[in-house]
Amino acid sequence: MGVPAFFRWLSRKYASIIVHCVEEKSKECNGVRIPVDTSKPNPNEVEFDNLYLDMNGIIHPCTHPEDKPAPKNEDEMMVAIFEYIDRLFNIVRPRRVLYMAIDGVAPRAKMNQQRSRRFRASKEGVELQEEKKKVREEIYQRGGYLPPDEIKERFDSNCITPGTEFMDNLAKCLRYYIAERLSNDPGWRNLTVVLSDASVPGEGEHKIMDFIRRQRAQPNHDPNTHHCLCGADADLIMLGLATHEPNFTIIREEFKPNKPRPCALCGQMGHEIKDCQGLAREKQGEHDQFADSVPVSEQEFIFIRLSVLREYLERELTMASLPFPFNFERSVDDWVFMCFFVGNDFLPHLPSLEIREGAIDRLVAIYKDVVHKTGGYLTENGFVHLERVEMIMQAVGVAEDNIFKKRKEDDEAFKRRMKEKKKRLKAEQRPAFLPTGQFAPQALGGRAIPQPIQNARHTAFDMRMQGMDQRSRLCAGPSDGPGTRGEKRKAEDSDSEPEPEDNVRLWEDGWKQRYYKTKFDVDASDETFRRKVVKSYVEGLCWVLRYYYQGCASWKWYFPFHYAPFASDFKDIKGMFMEFETGTKPFKPLEQLMGVFPAASGNFLPTTWRALMTNPDSSIIDFYPEDFAIDLNGKKYAWQGVALLPFVDERRLRAALEEVYPDLTPEERKRNSLGSDMLFVGKSHPLCDFVRELYLTKPSEGTEMPPELCHGIQGALNLDEEPILPDNPVVSPVPLLRDIAQNRAIGIKFKDPQYEEGFVFKAVILPGAKIPSKVLKPSDWEKSNRGPWKPQLGFNPNRQQVHLDQSAFRALSHNMNRDRPRDGLYSNAPPPGNYHGGPYRPSHGGPSHGPINAHVPHFPSKFLSSHLKELNTQVLTAQEGCAQTGTWIPIGLFLCILFFCVLS
């Protein structure tokens, strides 16, 4: 969901949903990295069954990272992706399924957003390149030094779109990666791996949802599967809630704002391109040993526990004395639905609902207020009760006027505060008054010899008069020459950035008319048009909710406007939506590329296709403007604004492409076809022999997977044309990596279980599911007198407190102060004499002594002991180092003697 603010808001309001990941780092011994054994228990004290990777969240940072230098070529990118997956795998350690989903062609509803992103990205890329070139030349002229520009072509991030060669290559590399890990990594031994690459239609996270939905609708599904979904998008939280699986966790990178980025020109930290001086690189560390390490800490991961979020929501949404029985699961669905009003990838958000202004809290309050009258919930299994939604919308609509006024007030107040702050900062920079004349401050070491003060009273008088003069001049205006203060003020005036004009002025009466006039270019009287916008938006809400709960209802539907209507416009919406067109088909990958790429990214397309983007006689030339208007829409920066791009006419696109289809090469034809999910298992997996058998018998149609072989997972298996088979070597597509000679993996096409048309996936907790125990402090805890509340910090409610055993104490004292083993544990200052031999002396007897427990932070014991081991090895290596220097001493002596001999 395109709402970065959503996660921030959620994590502030419901802080306990976040748990920091414990990551076991691999160790290095004599220069050889020892991989972590992921078959060992998870250090996070929880075991996950399934790990789902929304791969686009991994591909983007690995191919064009923001906080470190970009990889040099495609091979390095692939390796970076593999390492990233390894890292996640090490943290999560799934025991049953690893599901990797790359975005395939998306529903039409998403296309507008994709288009706007890609058109912008293409322009931004060119701009960056131009700026780099400019600054580079300037620096060379000034005689600066820059590392030579790699000859590599600019990596166009637009190639991360289904249908490009890059994505095809990525799919191949991932197959190799899976086979490699299944063959060699003990943690993967019993794992079922599903790869859904870009040739399978659907967005990554929704393919994952479809998998979960279809699995849990079949009888063999284990209702207590613990899911872990990786991805940074806020809508994953919605999706996770929408599954109604009790054990659902999301893992994502911890968001750290204002991370320093290296300069794109010289690769050094601490400045941006425009400030690059082209100075020689500073040595990192005494011997430049930290040259390749980034000075900031490595990105860390956090878990988001949806079960805890559900606890929070239960507290917030539970309503007493309803006219109908309260059902928490249904109210969660309504909550998810209301979050869509605030923003999603498919619809522009309502102008009156801003997440920063507490829109969700407002909606929840309205919801709890209105639900008494609605007679039921807003949604059911992803279907919307429009007349109930209308009541919510109307309640928001009543407040709209005030929201806009309040927004303006807050905005003004904020600006005022900022201005005052700026003024204060400026005033602090230099003293308000400097003595002049003989009292004027003089630089130390200057030529001027200090003079004795003469006639001090007179000088003081002069200065006083001067001050008065200045003040009077300020009052009279700068007509008689600008005083220093007057100038300053003007400079400030010209500094202040011009405000983007806002013709809509939502805070003034008549805002609705002005909004429709400016944004849609229609008159206030054009009621038909307004209804059309509302109707489309209502359809949109239905489509989005259906998309989250049932899968893509229509591949064709989209919201054909750039702006949303007002909440108060949602009147008589009950009959506005009936049903979506059935039997719609997704685009083919190359068709989708034609739909989302600007002409500048045409190099990813076949020549004749590309020509359609530039030729004035092309029948789809209108899809590809060179430049487009951006409506800042009250925002400050261009990237926040609304890109006014034309919408794609699907009929005309298909018609135009029909003529160039024959120009595709066989390879391009293959890339353009729809593919299938792939399932991989290792030799020791029970399913392996079954699959092997299939390859021998070669059944002509799909075979149902026996659920008992694979934790109750079902689906149809189809033979792959170029399968990965055990004992057949797999060639590495990346030159950096070795071929797999001893392959132990097997792969086969996999298809999710199918259901008849019109089947409704139920949004309920499955029978047999055990709800995880509560984590939040019960609100009546104080009353119950059960002693102090002990908050749960990780996944494990009974986390072991740390105890140091004898060996730990030995290790500590070994590393701490060996000369004074009796002193306080952590302080270097000697304790008062009478403390010696006192009762608090750390004895090696046992962990029961108070102070020790009090001092040691509450680490899990395993964690701490591994640290101690690390310390030990460090000490050992230091000793080895000493030994090495020791060998140098005799040689030195020998040389000295030799020297003396020569002298004598």
Next chain:
Amino acid sequence: MAERRGEDVVSEFLKQNPHLAQWVESLRGQCETNKQWRGRKEFILRNLESFPTVLPDVSSPSLDRLLSLSMVWANHVFLGCIYPQSVMNKVNEMAEGIVVDEIQVRKTRDEIMGKGKRTATSDKEMDNSIKKLKAGNTEVESKAGGRAAVRSGGSGTFKCGPPPQAPTEHQPFFNRLYKAVAWKLVSAGGFGPNLDHFEILRACIESSKASLSCVFVPLKDIPDLPAGRAQKEGQVCELRCQTVYMGTGYGRDEDSARAMASKEALKIFQSRKVTVKICRRRFRGKDVEDLVLVDDQLRNSGFPPALAYPFQADQQPSPS
């Protein structure tokens, strides 16, 4: 009225070709506003004959091409999209005669990002096409009937009046000029009647790397003078810098008129600060929006009528 006329042409055409009426309505996009569709319909119908292979009720590649070009035109006019020059030229040609009123001014991404390369081309465009016709100036419009109504590509200006962002763009320059004038006056011993006002103003403007433009018009040629005026001889001078109006002066000859205008202009600089604003004033008997430099004192007298108007496509100020 512009809109009437365009509609008349379309309805007249459809009356003559009734078989097209239903078909052409089927080409309307689902999210098009009435206004957008009106323009695009006219575009399609006007260019129908140059696409002889287009048959009603038959979708064909040539129809798609015509539709595509009509969308290019509509996207450019209504959404503010810019297409490659060859496409733009073609569409401008095809759009000749179509009149759209009240086109919104939009900023393209390049403009927001501060790339000025657009202005040159759009100025050229301005010369042979009319940007915006407000209902009201019918004379101009009927003369321009054969021209295309195409919004200016970049600068966001339309036929009458300065672009709305112009004051903010010019303000920094006049802040600098203010400082320069203040210093200059200090060194000249303060503002007074015995200075060479024109020389001071010119020197300041040139030191700020701009130039002063003067327009002279004989007094008798000026309409809307108050009737009570006795004098009929002499010259009037108007000063502008970077198209911003600074002052008007009257004198027996051009030099004295210019000196008087400069004095008026320098008076503005006597206040605490100067501001560039868009104000209404008379020009050739009509009210127009003009960019003017004002001080912070409120004046109720209004401005003298403009002698030149730089915001009109076919009228450039003549710099002296």
